[in-house]
Amino acid sequence: MTIRNFTDKDVPDQSGRVFFITGANSGLGFETAKILAGKGARVLLGCRSEDKAAAAMAAIQADHPEADLRFIPLDLGDLESTRNAAKMVDAEARLDVLVNNAGIMMPPREETRDGFESQFGVNHLGTFAITGLLLNKLSQGQNPRIVITSSMAHRAGRIDFDDLDAEESYSRWGRYAMSKLANLLHMYELDRRLRAAGSPMIAVACHPGVADTELARNFPEIMVSLMRPFSKLFMNSAAQGAWPTLAAAAGSGVEGGQYFGPSRNNEWVGPAREVQPKSKAKRIESAKRLWEISEERTAVKYPI
Template identity: 55%
Template sequence: MAFIACNMSDQHGRIFLVTGANTGIGLEIAKALAVKGARVLMGCRDSVKAHAAMDQIRAATPGADLAYVPLDQADISSVRQAADQAAAEPRLDVLINNAGIMIPPLARTAQGAESQFGVNHLGTFALTALLLPKLARTDGARVVVTSSLAHRQGRMMWDNLNAENGYHNSRFYGQSKLANLLFMLELDRRLRAAGSPVRAIGCHPGVSLTELMRHLPSWTKPLLPIMRPMFNPVAAAAWPALQAATDPNAEGGDYYGPQGFLEMRGRSGPARVEKHAHDLGDARRLWAVSIELTGVDPQLAPA
């Protein structure tokens, strides 16, 4: 059955960490979880924006159980601090890796990585790895990793991973979103091999007009109102992540996205994973490179 937010069961007693929760899809995820009674840890870079988002949620859902977790995925030291704060919670049921950036000008993280690979993948990898021991204490715990339709065109540029030999913003975005899926699938294989109770599940939001699109070329801006009927409303764009996080029928390694035209919009359900996202060689190489670049090792052997 296709999934929408109202399909979620009661979430009282469960704790979720949602990254990038102060705006766009992350905010919609947090809103939906709060309505169902979950405690939501809102991982955000900006304190002012985070608290404004929390006020917005509480206005709609009085008594919503929320907490701000300072998190900048462009800095592994911030990721470590956020993981420490989340690990101090009584439990952690689900980590929803939603935060990301899309097609910015060339920039680098605090540790020197190309920003899209650094924020979208390395920050996700490090936060997940640091929280796996906490998650493993809760039966049915999940890690949700957000990819994109862009993974279909993405390729790992092993000879130019850090944009030292040239930069094309959309190619590096596609690479980062492919990395998200390679990581999710490899993580789930390793968790299963280790006998862990944690499962990794992927999702993508389709195409939605959010702040993520602020770096689109200026010539595209007049076209957006014309194309709006093809895009996913922001609340609906949150449904795949919510399904991955809460659907009792979801299993490790599943991938969810919109069921409408070209997976761009609509109710959530199983989504298509491109063949190259199943490449075991790339997945293991990415795992090793991620440990090297973050200094964080999940301590999980290959399946």
């Protein structure tokens, strides 16, 4: 079944299903959690801040008083936190869908607790780790899915295998684009491995187009002030930006290896549909090399 012009109105009933959404207290993650909870799902919100998670859950329950929600402490920039979060989710009765939504965008050069450049460390390595740690749990779910969030920025991305932690040079945009290309390489390699193993799980990806979310907090203030009055002309709201995520996570007939994004203005805005990445996102040798490095750095080996 081809997905086209998909919005939150197209999300089917999710009663009995359990979703774990990383970065669920704001932006795309919050909007995704709100819609899924409203459709009857149990939603686990992976967040760094308990206070922000509590505020997000209160906001969801204001619209959906019967929402079934749980806070999972999670910092993808800390492998110990990631492992602890996975243990909490593993203790749940079930898990059907993992939505890898959390990410950072264009900060000054920083390092994660484990010493990785922060954008590569959070956006890719943290996502790689939490996915691998939950793979066995997901394999027991009903029609289990893994969703990985990328970006149009992947088009400009290049994996700098010789300087993964940006110790020699750092570009905020360049490293963000690299991390988003890594997300797609991860998804396609995971899809290949799941198919080869005959697994019931599927791996898919999405991107929000250009969405008005907190990710832009590291943009220069003058840029934000100039863009804000015109944002509605060329940007999705956070709720609209979540449509591709919802299509990937809950759309009917989704198949492994599909990639969803907005349908209008060169994938900037609009309802969700299947889209195609740059060919470099499907390069098998790059994906295999990145996979091996990711296993080594995270000490997470996928059970497939």
